[in-house]
Amino acid sequence: MKTTAVHPRFGVEVHDLDLRDVTAANGYAELRDLFEQHSLLLFRGQEFDHGAHMAFGELWGPIEVRSKDPVKPAPEMSVMTNRRADGVVAGVNEPDTLWLRANQFWHTDSTFLPVPALANILAAHIVTSSGGETEFVSTRAAWRDLPEALKARARDAVLRHRYAHSRAKLDAELARDPRITMWEDTAWRAVWANPVHGEEALYLASHAFGVVGLPDDEGQALIDALTDFATQDPYVYSHAWEVGDVIIWDERATMHRGRPWPYEEERKLASICISLQESDGLALVRPAIAA
Numbered sequence: 001m002k003t004t005a006v007h008p009r010f011g012v013e014v015h016d017l018d019l020r021d022v023t024a025a026n027g028y029a030e031l032r033d034l035f036e037q038h039s040l041l042l043f044r045g046q047e048f049d050h051g052a053h054m055a056f057g058e059l060w061g062p063i064e065v066r067s068k069d070p071v072k073p074a075p076e077m078s079v080m081t082n083r084r085a086d087g088v089v090a091g092v093n094e095p096d097t098l099w100l101r102a103n104q105f106w107h108t109d110s111t112f113l114p115v116p117a118l119a120n121i122l123a124a125h126i127v128t129s130s131g132g133e134t135e136f137v138s139t140r141a142a143w144r145d146l147p148e149a150l151k152a153r154a155r156d157a158v159l160r161h162r163y164a165h166s167r168a169k170l171d172a173e174l175a176r177d178p179r180i181t182m183w184e185d186t187a188w189r190a191v192w193a194n195p196v197h198g199e200e201a202l203y204l205a206s207h208a209f210g211v212v213g214l215p216d217d218e219g220q221a222l223i224d225a226l227t228d229f230a231t232q233d234p235y236v237y238s239h240a241w242e243v244g245d246v247i248i249w250d251e252r253a254t255m256h257r258g259r260p261w262p263y264e265e266e267r268k269l270a271s272i273c274i275s276l277q278e279s280d281g282l283a284l285v286r287p288a289i290a291a
Helices: 028-038 050-060 095-104 139-145 148-155 163-168 216-230
Strands: 003-005 012-014 040-043 078-081 117-126 134-138 158-161 186-189 191-193 200-202 208-211 236-239 246-250 254-258 268-275
Touching (some): 078 095, 139 254, 148 216
Antiparallel strands (some): 040 246, 078 268, 134 236, 158 186, 158 208
16 A cells, blocks of 8 residues: 655555445455554545445444443444534534534543543544644654653553543533543553554543552643653644545554634534454553552
8 A cells, every 4th residue: 555654753644545445355454554553544535424434443343332321332423513403503612612622632532431442533524714633643652752760650650531530621511411420430551562563652641630559649740741741742743634534543552632723614523433352452551450
């Protein structure tokens, strides 16, 4: 497959590939190899309706279920739009927009779930005249460069994660939404080795609120120090979306955030997360000690 780098440290654009043609026997293995190596894959000019999006996602693993419905839990696609059900574009502080703006903190998806995500597959359907970029960083590159003293503190750290913690940074009422509070706290190692090639990466998120065994202020200080280092400008790839763009990224080795846009304009992206399986290295991020 023909590729070009999108950033000096991670990420490639894959050219001349229609994702609707990719199957388990045709193209997936090559894409998976690129994913493991580069952490982020960009595809442009895709015609990616709901069916194509879900079919492509199923190649990577089980599509995430964000429901506790015991009767009929189902894989979900998140349609991220500021257009309300009544057709009006939501204002900057209305719930529909606040839900999207909460993604403007550096984060990793689904660290607050009992089984976190391997990947996110995000497709652009309606973009604004300016703004609305998604920024990514390689926490693998950051780990390589991390000062030894800070690396030693992170090496065996176990971070505690809570969905409401990140949402409360933006809006206290949002943090009380039942879709957020229904998830119990989780705990994951702060350093994760890729099961294919062994390279390590920081595993961080805006949902992280503490470190097991440390006082709250010390734990938060460590999380902040690691996040501040990993999100320095040299590690950032900023993607300006065009309609038809699709990006898949490795949640084990990146963080990302959205950027503001003209909130009076409509914006629509569609996302599915892929849940981790044991073959993806899930055991490597599970803590050996209780949270």
